[in-house]
Amino acid sequence: MMPTNQHTPALKMRTMAAALCCSAFASPVVAQETPVGFSVGLGVAAGNGIFVGEDKKATAFPILRYDSDAFSIGLPDGARVTLFDQGSFRISGIVTPRLSAIGSSDSADLDGFDRELTADGGIQLRYNIVQQTRLSLRAVTELTNEHEGSEVDLSVSQALPIGNFPLRVSAGAKWQSEELAAYTYGVSAADAAASSFAQYDPGKII
Numbered sequence: 001m002m003p004t005n006q007h008t009p010a011l012k013m014r015t016m017a018a019a020l021c022c023s024a025f026a027s028p029v030v031a032q033e034t035p036v037g038f039s040v041g042l043g044v045a046a047g048n049g050i051f052v053g054e055d056k057k058a059t060a061f062p063i064l065r066y067d068s069d070a071f072s073i074g075l076p077d078g079a080r081v082t083l084f085d086q087g088s089f090r091i092s093g094i095v096t097p098r099l100s101a102i103g104s105s106d107s108a109d110l111d112g113f114d115r116e117l118t119a120d121g122g123i124q125l126r127y128n129i130v131q132q133t134r135l136s137l138r139a140v141t142e143l144t145n146e147h148e149g150s151e152v153d154l155s156v157s158q159a160l161p162i163g164n165f166p167l168r169v170s171a172g173a174k175w176q177s178e179e180l181a182a183y184t185y186g187v188s189a190a191d192a193a194a195s196s197f198a199q200y201d202p203g204k205i206i
Contacts, residue, residue, distance in 0.1 A: 039065045043076075050185060051102065051110065051197070080124065088128040094140065095121045100184065112194035115183065118144045120151070132159040136172075142180070149180025178203045 041063035065074025073079045078096030085091075102115040122140030129135055134157050141150040155172025176184070185202040192199040 036068050037066070039063065039067065039074075051113070078119070083123075090126045092124045092126075093121075094124045094138070095119060095143070096140065098142075110195065113187075113191055113197065116144075116146055118142055118146045129156075132161075133157070134159075136170075147179045147183035149183055150177040151175065151180055 043061050043063050044058060045061070046058035061076060063075065065072060065077060069082060069085065071079070071081045076097060076099060078094060080092045080094045083091045083093055096119065098118045098120055100115060100117075102110060102113065119142070120140035121143045122138065124139075125137040127135045136153075136155050136157065138153040139150070142148055152175045153172065154174075155170045157168050157170035160167045160169065181202050182188070185200075187195075187197045187200040189199055191197060
């Protein structure tokens with residue numbers, strides 16, 4: 001059950017974030033799964049925060065990226081280097097930011113409660129089942145020494161090309177280690193002492 005803390009329950013249900021992204025590729029290659037060249041665009045994400053006190057908000061962010069078969073780099077995706085590529089199957093090393101910072105500036109209810117921006121590194125496998133349909137497996141661990149958590153993400157995606165503005169939809173499952181789940185959803189003893197939230201471990205039933 002959820003803990004009843006000194007103030008209000010620390011967690012609330014997260015709504016599905018809606019994101020609208022559009023991008024223009026400098027040198028698109030329609031026949032390829034990934035266009036080669038520079039891309040620039042704008043993304044918009046909206047949804048509820050995880051903790052009580054976080055307001056509903058919409059955030060606009062730039063999409064800047066350079067893609068090639070050998071590597072890609074940009075925002076907000078991070079960097080990828082191809083380690084093995086055999087047509088429809090590719091293995092890459094990746095470094096990607098985790099954009100889930102929380103601070104007292106977000107709400108007075110979060111005074112004394114902070115989560116920093118972190119970065120993950122690991123490996124990504126992609127297999128093109130058929131043209132425009134992709135199976136992806138991503139396994140990463142945290143590199144910035146905030147929580148040392150890990151995550152495994154398995155998904156299937158389908159590209160829906162619409163002129164020069166391709167859209168990709170996906171579905172899958174994600175596993176997070178206790179360390180990452182506690183950092184993302186939990187309230188540690190130090191957090192509880194510094195804020196109005198009660199201590200909460202998402203890996204334990206209280």
